[in-house]
Amino acid sequence: MAKSPYTKPVLDKDLDKIGMMESAAQFVMTRAATPALALIFIVCAASAAISMSAGSAGMLFIAVAAVMAAYMAMNIGANDVTNNVGAAVGARAISLRNALILAAVCEIAGAFLAGDRVVATIKDGIIGASLTPDPDMLIIIMVSALFAAAAWINIATWLNAPVSTTHSIVGGIMGAGAAIAGVQAVNWRQLLEISAGWLLSPIIGGLIAVSFLWLIQTAILYATDRLEAAMRWVPMLLAVMSGSFVSYLLLIGVDGAVGLRTWQAIAAGPVVSVICYFPFRRVVARQADRLDRKDPSIKLLFRTPLVFSAALLSFAHGANDVSNAIGPLFAVVEASGIQSVTANQDAPFWVMALGAFGISVGLLLFGPRLIRIVGSQITKLNPIRAFCVAMSAALTVIVASALGLPVSSTHIAVGSVFGVGLFREWHVAHSTQRRIYIEAKALKGDKKAARELIAARAASEETTQSVDNNYRYLVRRSYLLSILAAWVVTAPMSGALAAGIAAALQRLIQ
Template sequence: MALPPQNQWKTLDKDLGRIDRLEEATHFVARPLVAPGIALAFVALTGIGAAVFFGAQPGALVVIAAAVIGAYMALNIGANDVANNMGPAVGANALTLGGALLIAAVFETAGALIAGGDVVKTISAGIVAPGAFEHTATFIWAMMAALLAAALWLNLATWFGAPVSTTHSIVGGVVGAGIAAGGMDAVNWVAMGRIALSWIISPVLGGLIAALFLALIKARIMYAEDKIAAARRWVPVLIGIMAGAFAAYLALKGLSKVVKIDLASAVTIGFSVGVVAWGVMVPVIRRQSEAMENRKKSLKRLFAVPLVVSAALLSFAHGANDVANAVGPLAAIVHAVGEGDAGASVVAIPIWVMTIGAGGISFGLVLFGPKLIRIVGNEITKLNPMRAYCVALSAAVTVIVASWLGLPVSSTHIAVGAVFGVGFFREWHAERRARALGLVKGKVVPPEERRRRKLVRRSHLIAVAAAWVITVPASAALSALVFAVLRFIA
């Protein structure tokens, strides 16, 4: 049998090569469409599920539409808000991105389903007077407009890479719909003033507390002559503070949805847990540090596991606290359709509604969260386990302090403000050491050179601050527009 000519094999190889390149190009083009496709499937399944449960009931179409919008909102909360909990741990290399996504998805879902809100205020804590919505239909369109506007704004902010407050987004949506329905007098501007005040209080307080903890670590551990001995003394104390702060934080922001706990009781619980954690960690840290060298790099290993635990606890508390932002208006719509009552101050959140919120947050985190996680963890300032630990600890302590002072704060603003606080403290500390070194060794670094040694990216600071300021007005404007469209269609 005669062999085929050699050029025939060359032609076949070229054809196969072209097919391989075509397949690679197809995969490359299709890859960005995978996440939106899965998200769209989740939203569609939510709508189908709502249709199965409510298809034969009056107002079923409204409930189905609201469920779809609620699922979309939950996806955007997962994409934007959860980065604040996991970003520092990923930036410090204590967790891989995949590990962070897995832990956050599990603990966010657990927090939402185990300790998520049983009830939710329908008019967002008295921001809009109930009389602004004269009819049940008006109330339903207003809540739907608020939910959709908040979701659209979060989607846009995530696309631009700006971590913004979910709570402020939904508040802005309610305000915009309230103004469109009842005019400017329908809004409680005193409550809005308190929310505006939190734009300043949350990041500043979070940044200051994070910077204070980092200063303590530097002064008492990192620059100690015997770093290992100092770590054995102070790391258990810091872990005790973390355990106590998180116990109080979870009692206030998570478990209070199951059992009513006041601030004094939460602090008592936190103090007790903190003392126990300190006692347990003293021998643990002593064993971990036995073979360590007396240098800064060794200290990072002592903070890695506590940092991972703190990120998981933050995710649990976030799921418990913020799931209502995704499904609160949806629960209000379901209540209004079923009971015909738009004036109820609080409504129960059905378990199927909570499931939409928990599932959407987890899907949004896994599909779209990595972008914001990288920004918070890597692109604002360089983090290591000790700095990231200060960020996580600040988030818990700041909530406790703010609750004690009766101040409205945003968990998003606290966490991001803490990252900036750590970065600016590093700048200040580096400048101080450079000046001291110049005085001792006579080597003076020129001011223009010192100005170039910035440890915080100013572009991110400006972008994040701008996004925070315009969140409420932007979501309010979107909500008013959506409300007008819905009223016109209806």
């Protein structure tokens, strides 16, 4: 029996509606499960704090500080950690799910293995216990700073604005300290040193990223035999990354059981780079054999090192920024008079675990929301540009962590992205090497003829106008202004909010 053209496919439409309802229900359940899981983690943090401080007079304060630290750690994961993997995801070198898993594992490893060096700066460097002889005052300052910083970061994440978690916590401690103990309690010299790191880190990050991009373009992309040049240079870049990673681990061990001097730890990096170069060369050679030799896609060779650099950056971030969550908590634990902590200046294991796992929980639950801000909305990234960004950010954070200076990974990552984008603008408009390469490719590799053609065109006014008209803006200036505004506002907002909270708590306790 022939089907009437006027008959509506009722069953198909009903099935489609049922499928849409199931998808909607699953979406709603997922959105509801995310805050529920976050609440479970906060409850676990409070339970762990109570069990570890049972019998202490400051058990209640420690529990409250642990809740605030867990809240802060999750917000760090939601807002700040996305900068570590945003470039790799934006360049499509790794999927979002795999990037989240990779970052979570590396963040935990970095916090546990290397987080203690920077904790002391946050704990004592801004408002030291010696400047606030009353332990209750120090506890109020740290709890207020944690709550204010976490609340501001939560608001910024909701507004899709990547801000500095270090800005937030330092501003919170400064504001609460000034409100409770007076402006004389703030270590202004330490604050100026930290502020210098905030100012220098994006500049250094941008310069390093531009240097790597210039090297790759000059040595590989514009070479006569791009594949041969890539097989020679990519293993070197991987080896440099490996050496930097090993030097950082050894620098962490300078105060520990390794027993090496600082110059020995740094000198070990080049040695490791030389050793790693040979296995990396074999790996890259195998990958290069799969490419088309006539027109090789060199970008594919940078996917693996880009993932490696993202892991390195996440490790460094875990070592550097875990202090933003657990530094104030550690100060509260010490001020509460637990002898096992004051006798040993290393942060207790449960405190480190709270910060490490809190960052990863926040990343997995809330991180995907901001990953695309740095990865794709400032400037277009491919695997090569993303590699330069991640490599630059990793090296800058590693140096800062080795020095015990809490810098902002957000500033470094964003500075690197803007540096790459601005360099591309200049390079496209003014690079003679790029024009020679393009013309030589059209002339079947004849660079001499390409140079002559470019010289002839440069003599005409039409060429000058053409070059000016071809100048393109490859960086969104609006993002630059909005991000700079967020950076400027973060510390004052956190400080003002922390000052208000601290004043209210002081009146409540008294």
